Amino acid sequence: MLLNIEKLVYGGDGLARLPANEVGHRKAIFVPFVLDGEKIAASVVEENRGYDRARAEKILESSSDRIEPQCPYFQSCGGCHYQHSSYQHQLEIKSAILKENLRRIAKIELETEFVIHASPPWSYRNRTRLKVSSQPEFALGYYRFNSHELLPVEECPISSPLINRAIVDLWHAGRRNEMSPAIEEIELVADAADAQLLIEVHCARGTTAEAGKQIGEIVTSAVSPSSSAVMFGAQNRGVELEVITSVGTGVINYKAAGDQFRVSAGSFFQVNRFMIDELVKMVTAEHSGKLAFDLYAGVGLFSLELSKSFAQVMAVESSPTAYSDLLYNAKSNIKAIHAATDRFLNQGSRKLRPDLIVVDPPRGGLGEVVVRGLGRLGARQVTYVSCDPATLSRDLAGLLNAGYRIQRAHVVDLFPQTFHIESVFELARTG
Numbered sequence: 317m318l319l320n321i322e323k324l325v326y327g328g329d330g331l332a333r334l335p336a337n338e339v340g341h342r343k344a345i346f347v348p349f350v351l352d353g354e355k356i357a358a359s360v361v362e363e364n365r366g367y368d369r370a371r372a373e374k375i376l377e378s379s380s381d382r383i384e385p386q387c388p389y390f391q392s393c394g395g396c397h398y399q400h401s402s403y404q405h406q407l408e409i410k411s412a413i414l415k416e417n418l419r420r421i422a423k424i425e426l427e428t429e430f431v432i433h434a435s436p437p438w439s440y441r442n443r444t445r446l447k448v449s450s451q452p453e454f455a456l457g458y459y460r461f462n463s464h465e466l467l468p469v470e471e472c473p474i475s476s477p478l479i480n481r482a483i484v485d486l487w488h489a490g491r492r493n494e495m496s497p498a499i500e501e502i503e504l505v506a507d508a509a510d511a512q513l514l515i516e517v518h519c520a521r522g523t524t525a526e527a528g529k530q531i532g533e534i535v536t537s538a539v540s541p542s543s544s545a546v547m548f549g550a551q552n553r554g555v556e557l558e559v560i561t562s563v564g565t566g567v568i569n570y571k572a573a574g575d576q577f578r579v580s581a582g583s584f585f586q587v588n589r590f591m592i593d594e595l596v597k598m599v600t601a602e603h604s605g606k607l608a609f610d611l612y613a614g615v616g617l618f619s620l621e622l623s624k625s626f627a628q629v630m631a632v633e634s635s636p637t638a639y640s641d642l643l644y645n646a647k648s649n650i651k652a653i654h655a656a657t658d659r660f661l662n663q664g665s666r667k668l669r670p671d672l673i674v675v676d677p678p679r680g681g682l683g684e685v686v687v688r689g690l691g692r693l694g695a696r697q698v699t700y701v702s703c704d705p706a707t708l709s710r711d712l713a714g715l716l717n718a719g720y721r722i723q724r725a726h727v728v729d730l731f732p733q734t735f736h737i738e739s740v741f742e743l744a745r746t747g
Contacts, residue, residue: 319345319370321354324409326417326705328397328735330354334368345370348461349391351379351401352409381405386438387473394461396474396733403437403732410737411727414705421709424716430727430739433598435591437732441475442506442589445516446483450497454490456483474733476589478510482539489538496531498523504539505579507568508589513543514568516581518557521550525561532563544568546581556636557582567641572596575620578644582637584614588730595728596621598740599699605671609695611657611686612676615641616650622674623647630670632660657682661689672697681707684714691718698743703730705737712741721746 319332330350333342344367347358355377362369375382385391385399398406411430418424447466449455457469470487471480482504489495503516515535519528528547536543544564548557559566562581570577570585573596579585586592599618604625610618613631615638622629628649633639634656642652653660657677662685673695675682681704682690690698691714698720702708712722720743730738 317358317360317370318376319347319356319358321347321350321352321356323352324350324413326413326735326737329369332358332370343367347372348397349400350375351382351405353377354379354382379405387471389458389467389469392460393457393467393469394459394463395472397735399733403434406437406732407432407434407727407729410729410735414727414737414739417705417709418712421706422713422716424709424712424722426722426725428725430725433591433594433726433728435588435729435732438473439476440588440590440732441472441479442508442510443503443585443587444472444475444479444483445501445503447501448495448499450495450499454487454493454495456486456490456502475504476506476510478506478513479504482513482515485539486535489534494534494538496527496534498527499531499535502535505568505581505585506589508571508592510589512568513540514566514579514581515539515543515545517545517547519547519549519560523547523549523560528560529563532561536563548582572617573621575645577615577617577620578641579615580637580641583635583641584638586617586730591728591730592617595701595730595738595740598726598728599674599701600625603672603697603699607668607670609665609670609673611660611673612678613642613652614638614676616645616652618674618676619650620645620647622672623650626671630665630668632657658685658689661686661693665689665693669693670695672699674699674701676701677707679704679707682711682714687711687714687718690715694719694745696745700741700743702739702741703736705739708739708741715743719746720744 321330329346347370356372357374358370381402390399455468457467460467498520501518505514532545546562546566547560567580572592600621606627608622608626608629610631613633619631632653639654723744724742726740728738
């Protein structure tokens with residue numbers, strides 16, 4: 317069939333519509349690896365009641381923004397979605413998708429344009445997680461596009477040079493039959509200088525501490541004797557990873573925004589090594605006062621900078637591993653609190669009046685309970701760091717109803733070549 321691609325949608329697909337049926341309905345059809353305005357020949361690969369999915373067989377009229385992908389695995393690998401687009405157009409795509417989500421979900425029409433923060437488009441990742449297989453032979457890679465089948469890869473152009481060298485070293489060890497069949501995944505974490513590695517090894521259920529120690533010694537020896545490794549057991553849903561054993565310190569020291577952060581295996585830290593300082597400055601600059609809240613604080617990335625311009629910072633984190641790092645990294649005027657954000661807002665903050673609240677929730681967003689809690693506190697300023705346009709839009713609708721207005725909105729491209737959209741919204745209390 318012939319299709320005209322109307323626009324790109326969150327998730328990486330292009331949207332086209334089939335001709336109207338007898339009642340005038342035009343069925344949506346989603347196609348990956350196309351660009352807005354293109355005319356394509358396509359074949360349907362999945363039919364559903366409300367929509368279809370298709371594959372582009374031929375680009376009949378290509379976009380002027382279409383380029384040759386840089387990675388040999390593109391379209392086979394499920395990791396990247398936009399390598400066929402110029403980088404400038406990737407930023408335009410993400411801005412348009414974010415605007416549409418705000419309009420459709422929250423009925424928000426922005427009065428100002430986004431402030432765009434571009435990243436170097438390649439070699440930006442300081443953290444890369446790879447699947448491992450030992451049968452019928454060793455393989456290391458990612459899932460194939462739209463599947464759970466392993467695609468062997470020997471390079472990853474969006475990952476840092478040190479991580480790419482480690483990938484090569486792990487392949488050499490695998491081909492020498494040195495890698496244990498108990499290894500299911502390997503996550504490589506590089507420091508800010510791209511000089512030191514922390515290796516997180518996810519092992520099969522039942523792996524013993526003794527076996528884990530041997531795995532750690534083999535992996536660190538293959539990659540770099542100065543690296544450290546932490547071996548994790550199989551994870552139960554909703555439970556923190558179980559540490560089997562470790563080789564070396566099990567932490568990495570990451571220098572960012574003029575501070576040093578201890579980041580343990582299993583702790584969250586921003587993955588774009590080029591944009592962390594700019595993100596911290598964006599979230600914290602021009603703010604000062606007596607009290608700031610840093611909710612979903614992680615290891616304290618924003619807390620440490622806030623502590624330089626606020627008399628006290630209350631940093632709230634629910635993960636035991638990240639909370640331990642937060643305690644270690646905290647300055648004297650940072651109070652680290654081990655709690656879920658909703659519980660803290662309902663129980664621990666009722667009598668407090670922060671000047672600024674920073675929220676950086678996971679993909680699921682804040683949710684109704686947290687939004688209500690923020691509205692109750694009535695802080696003059698709220699800065700929302702988001703990695704999901706849909707949950708952001710839902711939460712912003714609640715915050716605007718609670719008396720906030722949007723001062724500035726930023727698109728921060730932490731994930732070039734992919735559909736993922738990071739944004740920062742600065743909100744101020746009206747009245």
